[in-house]
Amino acid sequence: MTAQPVLATFLKGFPSPHAFLESAETLLDYAFQPIVDAHSGDSYGYEALLRNVGQMGFQTPVEVFDFAEDAGVLVELECLLRKKAVTKFVSLPNRGKAKLFLNVDARLLETDGYLYEETGLLLDGVNLAASQIVLEVCEAGEIGDNGRLAEFTKLGRDLGFGFAIDDYGRGYSQLKSLYDIEPDILKIDRFFVQTINSDARKKLMVRTVVDVAHVLGMRVVAEGVETAQELATCKDIGCDLIQGYLVARPFQDLEEAEARYPVVSSAAKRPVLAPRDDMELVNREIKPLVPLQDRARMEEVLNLLRAGRANPFIPVINASGEPRGLIREKDIKTFVYMPFGRDLLLNPVMSNSLGAFTHRCPIANFNTPLDQLVEMVADEDDEAGGIIITRNGKYCGFLTTTSLLKISNEVRMRAAENQNPLTKMPGNASIIQYVQNDAQSPEVERSFCYLDFDNFKPFNDAYGFTVGDRALLLFSELLKRLATSEDVFAGHIGGDDFFIGARGRTTADMKNMIGDLQDAFRHQAESLYDPSDRLKGYIEAQDRHGVARKFPLLRCSAAILHLPVGLSVDRKDILGRQIASLKSEAKGCESGIAEATLGQLVSPSVL
Incomplete structure (x- = not known):
């Protein structure tokens, strides 16, 4: 150990880095803040927020991690805190399949293996699936190597972890970060959410981001929602998930957790002209295509394609039932028609790499207004062929572009007649x-x-x-x-x-x-x-x-x-x-x- 880390711990009042870690183990705790479905109010997940840092002599959680890096124990601290957060999370009553959102310090991207092996062992020990963990990368953070970031997310996604960009809009990378990370979830920074109901510019900017995110197959969290008016506006412009004091403040007492938060489900919703008629038309055309889990083997893919599917793609979901994308038949056939292509697909190495054939696809909630659905497939180069439809974030079917345009034409004709x-x-x-x-x-x-x-x-x-x-x-x-x-x-x-x-x-x-x-x-x-x-x-x-x-x-x-x-x-x-x-x-x-x-x-x- 170098003299610099020892000096850093001594100056802060800890006789050694080990003493710092022992103090963190004893004093630090996590509070959980619910992230809920914008329509039903059901708990979707909980963000783990570090607490009691003042008892160690720090002002903010960031200071704790800065100190750990200076003391040369950042990795050890992260492992310790992840264990503390996961252990507390599995004790949540009525947890169901809720997800745990863990913030990732950008400096850990320099760590070999990104702590995935350690995290995997931790999850195995408490019987928690990787699909129930969402790793948050702050969009405003200083990430020096985009290549490492892309590698971090790809490796984690192959292992089943979900990813979120936190505080989106606060930093400067913005659209580039969406391209590099391809997150499952986009969290809009609270600056854009506060007073959004009375700020036309914020509303326009957030609506644009939401539309882009949905086309790219992402779900959107509105952070920092504090009033019913902000909630109503965020729901109206298409945010899928809500987080903020209006729903619940962060809590350390697990008994405060609820399976559903009525303040969200009972909030005002924007009326839509003839919504029942439109929804009936849409629901009539949703095709309940049989999905595959992202852990399926390639042999299952080939069996489904051999069964003569009417649609040339297969939806892919994770262990929680959330859509991950589509497998296109044409991509598989490229291999099948190659010499030894079928053998290559069934090779254990290739067979376990379903993610290599999974393409992102537009995703929308079942009650998304028809005009928004049409906008999502307006691109002439629409290779996905439609939109994955979800209910409370879970896969429920597929709406083809052809069906959607047919519905749109029918609605327009009705409107013209009226x-x-x-x-x-x-x-x-x-x-x-x-x-x-x-x-x-x-x-x-x-x-x-x-x-x-x-x-x-x-x-x-x-x-x-x-x-x-x-x-x-x-x-x-x-x-x-x-x-x-x-x-x-x-x-x-x-x-x-x-x-x-x-x-x-x-x-x-x-x-x-x-x-x-x-x-x-x-x-x-x-x-x-x-x-x-x-x-x-x-x-x-x-x-x-x-x-x-x-x-x-x-x-x-x-x-x-x-x-x-x-x-x-x-x-x-x-x-x-x-x-x-x-x-x-x-x-x-x-x-x-x-x-x-x-x-x-x-x-x-x-x-």
Whole structure:
């Protein structure tokens, strides 16, 4: 041992490196923080976080590892801590097939064998599969040799370990790190998650990363989720897993672990137009192709191909049932048709290397919106031939590109049939579907707004149907701009009647939005009048009874019905009666807006 490590330990108060390790063994502990499925709230895994470093005289866990390196015992410390984390993890109640996420110090990539042999023996001793361990490499870490990193991940993946890039977005390698590591899981740095619900730039950046990750066959963790609004946004943009104080703080007491975290499963979800219809179409086309485990032998691959599969690929899963990729028939046939190719495939060395034939494939959860599924296979060079579909992260089937495009065309045709022919906005069927879905989604505040023009008939009579259609188109464009927001839906009922639905907006927010819409329409509609009428501020025309009258310039009236959190309504007639009543009130109101909250108008017993 050199003088430098001895000096380092002495200066920190430890008489020797061995004393430092003994102290670490005695004092250090791990806390576990749950990582849960973004839709069900089921526990997917736990990240091991080092605790009690202050009792050894350190400020942060990083200081502990820095000190160990200076003392020449970094490898020994890592082995000691891995044993401590794994031993505690196997004692978790209701652990099931949850995964243990272990952070890897980048300096250990210089270690021969990367401690895989030591870790494997440790796992064998507690009867834990390598597939239940996810090794996290920090994207912001200083990794000097990308070749070592690629070798580290390839060797570990062959042994069954999973890999994650931690704190993605904090460092500078970014897309290159995805290419080098090919992680199973991508963890978005908490900087991008905090306030993502109100930061359009963060939302766009994270959505882009999520889309890329899914196409590359990765799952995405949103780190640092602390509010229900952040959770709802992360779910909406496609994050698969959630970690943060909203779910649970790190705990050292194992009794705090839960199999499911209701705060996630009950969180607000973005409504999707006709989701049941779309999901039924997708589920109908999912093919339950028989998968192979990544530990299967090549003889099993050949037997499946010999059985005459309708699809030229075989899904591959790990011991936990999670997809690893596809084996393509054409790759195997390349060997089969070679001289001695079959013998080569069945050779024990080749037969145990199924990973060499496994290709990454796009992966999506079974409830992923149809438009996102289509985007994942939009590439003309789509060699995977489709998307692996999962449920709670486990393989459940395969959706071919051909089937997906057929579904997409069918949905587009339905949408076109339902569009208003003039404004091209969603028509009555979509509006009814939206209202039915949203009225029965009590986890968030909702608003239904019925809009129609005041004095449209005399305007139409005076200026003709062509100018009348221009007024309708002008108003529809204003509504379409509102509907670009993810929490707003707009549709055209017919004639001069329109609809807006919104989620998560307060009554004040909704009234302000409609007031701004009225002002914009009133201002723009003035351009449709002759200068003389515009100057007078009214037109002279006959009413419905043929009596000549003065009619003010166009404006829109709005009836806004709010549904508070916790209220679910499955009777359309109640909604219809309340909106009709508000519509009449709005017509006679100076502001042109009438609003009410349904729970305050109707007894809950009749809903």
